[in-house]
Amino acid sequence: MKPLHRILTALGALSLLGLFVFPMWSITLEAPQYPKGSELGILIRINNVEGTRPNDLGNINNLNHYIGMKRIEVDSIPELKYMPIIVLALVGLGLLIAAFGRRWMNLVWIALLTAAGALGLYDFWLWEYDYGHNLDPHAIIKIEGMSYQPPLFGTEQLLNFSASSYPDIGFAFIALGALLVGLAWWLSRKRTTTH
Amino acid sequence: MVTPRSFLRGLFVLIAAISIVSCSKDNAPSGGALSGDAAQRVYVAPGQKDEFYDFVSGGFSGQVAVYGLPSGRLFRVIPVFSVDPEKGWGFTEETKPMLNTSHGFIPWDDSHHPDLSQTGGVANGKWLFINGNNTPRIARIDLTDFRTKEIIEIPNSAGNHSSPFSTENSEYVVSGTRFSVPIPQEDVSITTYSEKFKGALTFVKVNQTSGAMDIDFQLLVPGFDYDLARAGKGPSHDWMFMSCYNTEKANTMKEINASQNDKDFIIAINWKKCAEIAASGKGTIMNVDYAHNVYDDAKQSATSTIKKSIRILTSEDIKGALYYMPTPKSPHGCDVDPSGELIVGGGKLATVIPVMSFSKMIKAIESGKSDKIIDGIPVLNYKDCLAGEVVRPGLGPLHTEFDGKGYAYTSMFVSSEIVKWSLKDFKVVDRVPTYYSIGHLGIPGGNSTKPWGKYLIAYNKITKDRYLPTGPELAQSAQLFDISGDKIKLLLDFPTIGEPHYAVACPADLIMKNSRKMYQLSENMHPYATKKESDTKVVRSGNEVHVYMTSIRSHFSPDNIEGVKVGDKVYWHVTNLEQDWDVPHGFAVYGAANSELLIMPGETCTMLWEPKQAGVFPFYCSDFCSALHQEMQGYVRVSNGGSGAMSWNKK
Known part of the structure; x- marks a missing residue:
C-alpha cells in the first residue's frame, strides 16, 4: 500500500477512539409525564451506562421499581470493563496493519470489527431481554404476558412510555473506521490494477 | 370659602357622579372601548408561554402573586410576610425564624411594593424586594426558586410604606415611615406629636453578589408621613426622592387636618453623600432591637438574629444632602422618568400633576436660595424646581409609569382612569377609564431606564359588577391595556389575590433561564x-x-x-x-x-x-x-x- 492508503488505514483505526468520547447507542423514554424536551434517556458507552441528564438513570431505576425491573447498576455490567480493551486492541491492530501495509489484512480488520460489533449488539440485546423479562414476582404492576424489553432498534410503546433505541454518534465512528479501512483497501486495489 | 367639610362633600358627589357615568358606560357588552382583536392579543395557546412575568403585591395577604402577561394567568403565590400552610411557610421548623421580629413571631403583614433588583436601572432578574408595611420589614425573594430568602426588620419605622424602591444598581433599598412616632419609643401623650414625633428614613445596603441586606444608616427627619419613593437614575443616580404628606404634623383626623397645606413635599436625599458620611463614622449609634432573618440555601433552614444597633444621621450630620421640594397637595406617587431628569409627583388632592426637574433642583440648591428651613432641611422654591405641570389631568392623581417612548401614564383614583401625557409639553394625549378606582399601575420596566412599553396594567381597588359576585367580599382586579399604539386599548380584566398595590413585570426570558428545577x-x-x-x-x-x-x-x-x-x-x-x-x-x-x-x-x-x-x-x-x-x-x-x-x- 502507498503512504496514502496506510494513512487512511491508520485513521480508520484511530477513529474508533471516538467511542471513548461519544455514546454508541441511546435509549430515550417519552411519556405524558416526560414530554419532549423533558424526556428521560440512557446513553450506552463502551465503558459506562449513564443518564442523558445527570439524574435520568436514577429516575429510570426509580420508575422501573413499579414493574419490578432490576436497577441498572454500572458495576453489575462486566462488559463495560472489557469493551474498552477490545476497542483499544482493534485500534492497535489497525495501526499495525497500516505499518505492514498488506491489503488483505484490512479485510481481516473489518471482519473483526464487524464481528465485535455484532457480538456487542447481541450482548446488548441479551441485557435488554434480561431487564425486560427477569422481573420481581412482587412487582407493583403486573400485567399478564407483558414484558418490558426495550427495542434494539426502533420505537416501542411500553405502558405509558414510548421507548426509542437508536445508534448514537459513537456508532458513526465505528462505521467511519470500517469505511476508511475499506477505502484504503479499495483504493490500493485500483492503483495495483493500473500498474 | 372651601371648608374641609364642604370639600369632602364635593368629593363625594363627584365620586358618585363618576360611578354613574362609569355604570352607564358599562352597559356596553364588552365594557367600553374593547377592540375586536383583544381576545387574540391576550390568548396564550395551551402549552405556550407568556411573554412577561408580573410580580403583583398581595396587599393585605402579605404575599406576592406571580402572573403571566398577556394572559393574566396566576402561576404562583410566593409566601413572604404571612404564614402559608399550603407550603408550610412559617409552620416548618426551617421557616419559622423567617417571620420572627423584635416583637416575636408575627404571622401576617401587608405587602405593597415589589421592586426588582437592577443593574444600570434595568431589571437583572436576580431578586425581588418587597416591603412589609405593618411591622416594618423588607423581604428579598430569590428569583431562581421563587422563595423568600431574607427579611430584615426596620427599627424606628412605624409603617414601612415608602419602600423598598431600589437604587439604580440595587446599591440600596429604602424604607420611609408612613407613621412618625417618638424615636426612641416612649410613653408620651399623643398630643406631643409635633415636638416629639420623628420620621425615620432607612437605607438598607444590598450585597451585589449575594443580595444580603444590612441597615447602613437611618436619617431622622421631621415627623411627617413619608409615602412613596423612587431612586434617581442617570444624572440623578445619587439621589432618592420620597413624597411626604401631613406636613401639618396632625395627630388626629388626618383626613382633614393633614389636608390643609396647599403644598407638601418631595424630599430629595443625596444617598451617596449620606453613605459617605455614614462610612466616615459620623452620626450616632442608637441601641435598638430589630430582627434579621436569613434563609441558608445549603442548610435549607432560616436563622433569626436580633441585631442591637443602627447608625443615625440627622440634618446636622449631613449638611447639603437633604432638601424639600414643595409639591401640591398631599402627594402620593413620586416617580422618576427613564432619563432621570423628571420627577413626577402625584398629589392626591391636587388639580395638576407637578413635574419637577432634577437639573433645576440642582441649580436651585447651588443658588443657595430657600423659602424656609425645617429642622435644618432647606425648603426649595416650587417654581425654581418645576419643569412643568400637567393641567386638568383628572382627579386624584396617584402613580406614574413611563413607556420609554416619551409618554407618561398616571393613575387617577377619584376619576377612575388612566391619563397618558407627553413628557415634552406635559399635554394630555389620551385617557381611558378603569373599573374601578385604580391605585397603582405598571408597565413592564416602566420604572426603569428602559421600559418595555407594550402593555400597561391597572391595579384596581374595587370591582363591583365586573365579575360573578361572591358575597360581600369581591375580587380585586387588574386590567391589561395595549399601549403599543397611539390610543390605550383595554384587552383583559383578571382578578387578583389580596389587594394588589404596586407590581413589577419583566420579560420572561430574564427569569426563566435561571429557574431552578430541584435541589441537588x-x-x-x-x-x-x-x-x-x-x-x-x-x-x-x-x-x-x-x-x-x-x-x-x-x-x-x-x-x-x-x-x-x-x-x-x-x-x-x-x-x-x-x-x-x-x-x-x-x-x-x-x-x-x-x-x-x-x-x-x-x-x-x-x-x-x-x-x-x-x-x-x-x-x-x-x-x-x-x-x-x-x-x-x-x-x-x-x-x-x-x-x-x-x-x-x-x-
Missing part, C-alpha cells in the same frame, strides 16, 4: 437530612424524638414507628429523595397542630408534632406524587408511658 441532594447540608433509605432512623433524646425519614415514589422510610410517648415532641425530618423535575412529596400526620410539609426534590423539611393521646396514628403523603400515592402512608404508635425505646422498620 448532594448539596443538601441540612443537619437532619437523610440521603438514602439505609440511613433512616429514629432517635430519642429526652422527650424529643427525631425521625430521620425519606420519601420517594411511593413510600416513606420508615413507615412504622413505635415508642413515641404522649408528651413527646416529635420532629419529623423528611427528605425528599427524588431528583426528578416536578415530583414534590407532602407529609401530614394525624392531629398535627401546624401545617403539612411540602417537600421539593432534594429538600429536607421538619414538622414538630406533639401527640396528645395514646393510640396508633396514620401519616401520609399529601401531594399526589405517583400512581401509588394513596399507598404512600404509614403509622406511628403513641403510648402512655413505656420505656420510650424507639423501634422502626427498615428496608
Whole structure:
C-alpha cells in the first residue's frame, strides 16, 4: 500500500477512539409525564451506562421499581470493563496493519470489527431481554404476558412510555473506521490494477 | 370659602357622579372601548408561554402573586410576610425564624411594593424586594426558586410604606415611615406629636453578589408621613426622592387636618453623600432591637438574629444632602422618568400633576436660595424646581409609569382612569377609564431606564359588577391595556389575590433561564437530612424524638414507628429523595397542630408534632406524587408511658 492508503488505514483505526468520547447507542423514554424536551434517556458507552441528564438513570431505576425491573447498576455490567480493551486492541491492530501495509489484512480488520460489533449488539440485546423479562414476582404492576424489553432498534410503546433505541454518534465512528479501512483497501486495489 | 367639610362633600358627589357615568358606560357588552382583536392579543395557546412575568403585591395577604402577561394567568403565590400552610411557610421548623421580629413571631403583614433588583436601572432578574408595611420589614425573594430568602426588620419605622424602591444598581433599598412616632419609643401623650414625633428614613445596603441586606444608616427627619419613593437614575443616580404628606404634623383626623397645606413635599436625599458620611463614622449609634432573618440555601433552614444597633444621621450630620421640594397637595406617587431628569409627583388632592426637574433642583440648591428651613432641611422654591405641570389631568392623581417612548401614564383614583401625557409639553394625549378606582399601575420596566412599553396594567381597588359576585367580599382586579399604539386599548380584566398595590413585570426570558428545577441532594447540608433509605432512623433524646425519614415514589422510610410517648415532641425530618423535575412529596400526620410539609426534590423539611393521646396514628403523603400515592402512608404508635425505646422498620 502507498503512504496514502496506510494513512487512511491508520485513521480508520484511530477513529474508533471516538467511542471513548461519544455514546454508541441511546435509549430515550417519552411519556405524558416526560414530554419532549423533558424526556428521560440512557446513553450506552463502551465503558459506562449513564443518564442523558445527570439524574435520568436514577429516575429510570426509580420508575422501573413499579414493574419490578432490576436497577441498572454500572458495576453489575462486566462488559463495560472489557469493551474498552477490545476497542483499544482493534485500534492497535489497525495501526499495525497500516505499518505492514498488506491489503488483505484490512479485510481481516473489518471482519473483526464487524464481528465485535455484532457480538456487542447481541450482548446488548441479551441485557435488554434480561431487564425486560427477569422481573420481581412482587412487582407493583403486573400485567399478564407483558414484558418490558426495550427495542434494539426502533420505537416501542411500553405502558405509558414510548421507548426509542437508536445508534448514537459513537456508532458513526465505528462505521467511519470500517469505511476508511475499506477505502484504503479499495483504493490500493485500483492503483495495483493500473500498474 | 372651601371648608374641609364642604370639600369632602364635593368629593363625594363627584365620586358618585363618576360611578354613574362609569355604570352607564358599562352597559356596553364588552365594557367600553374593547377592540375586536383583544381576545387574540391576550390568548396564550395551551402549552405556550407568556411573554412577561408580573410580580403583583398581595396587599393585605402579605404575599406576592406571580402572573403571566398577556394572559393574566396566576402561576404562583410566593409566601413572604404571612404564614402559608399550603407550603408550610412559617409552620416548618426551617421557616419559622423567617417571620420572627423584635416583637416575636408575627404571622401576617401587608405587602405593597415589589421592586426588582437592577443593574444600570434595568431589571437583572436576580431578586425581588418587597416591603412589609405593618411591622416594618423588607423581604428579598430569590428569583431562581421563587422563595423568600431574607427579611430584615426596620427599627424606628412605624409603617414601612415608602419602600423598598431600589437604587439604580440595587446599591440600596429604602424604607420611609408612613407613621412618625417618638424615636426612641416612649410613653408620651399623643398630643406631643409635633415636638416629639420623628420620621425615620432607612437605607438598607444590598450585597451585589449575594443580595444580603444590612441597615447602613437611618436619617431622622421631621415627623411627617413619608409615602412613596423612587431612586434617581442617570444624572440623578445619587439621589432618592420620597413624597411626604401631613406636613401639618396632625395627630388626629388626618383626613382633614393633614389636608390643609396647599403644598407638601418631595424630599430629595443625596444617598451617596449620606453613605459617605455614614462610612466616615459620623452620626450616632442608637441601641435598638430589630430582627434579621436569613434563609441558608445549603442548610435549607432560616436563622433569626436580633441585631442591637443602627447608625443615625440627622440634618446636622449631613449638611447639603437633604432638601424639600414643595409639591401640591398631599402627594402620593413620586416617580422618576427613564432619563432621570423628571420627577413626577402625584398629589392626591391636587388639580395638576407637578413635574419637577432634577437639573433645576440642582441649580436651585447651588443658588443657595430657600423659602424656609425645617429642622435644618432647606425648603426649595416650587417654581425654581418645576419643569412643568400637567393641567386638568383628572382627579386624584396617584402613580406614574413611563413607556420609554416619551409618554407618561398616571393613575387617577377619584376619576377612575388612566391619563397618558407627553413628557415634552406635559399635554394630555389620551385617557381611558378603569373599573374601578385604580391605585397603582405598571408597565413592564416602566420604572426603569428602559421600559418595555407594550402593555400597561391597572391595579384596581374595587370591582363591583365586573365579575360573578361572591358575597360581600369581591375580587380585586387588574386590567391589561395595549399601549403599543397611539390610543390605550383595554384587552383583559383578571382578578387578583389580596389587594394588589404596586407590581413589577419583566420579560420572561430574564427569569426563566435561571429557574431552578430541584435541589441537588448532594448539596443538601441540612443537619437532619437523610440521603438514602439505609440511613433512616429514629432517635430519642429526652422527650424529643427525631425521625430521620425519606420519601420517594411511593413510600416513606420508615413507615412504622413505635415508642413515641404522649408528651413527646416529635420532629419529623423528611427528605425528599427524588431528583426528578416536578415530583414534590407532602407529609401530614394525624392531629398535627401546624401545617403539612411540602417537600421539593432534594429538600429536607421538619414538622414538630406533639401527640396528645395514646393510640396508633396514620401519616401520609399529601401531594399526589405517583400512581401509588394513596399507598404512600404509614403509622406511628403513641403510648402512655413505656420505656420510650424507639423501634422502626427498615428496608
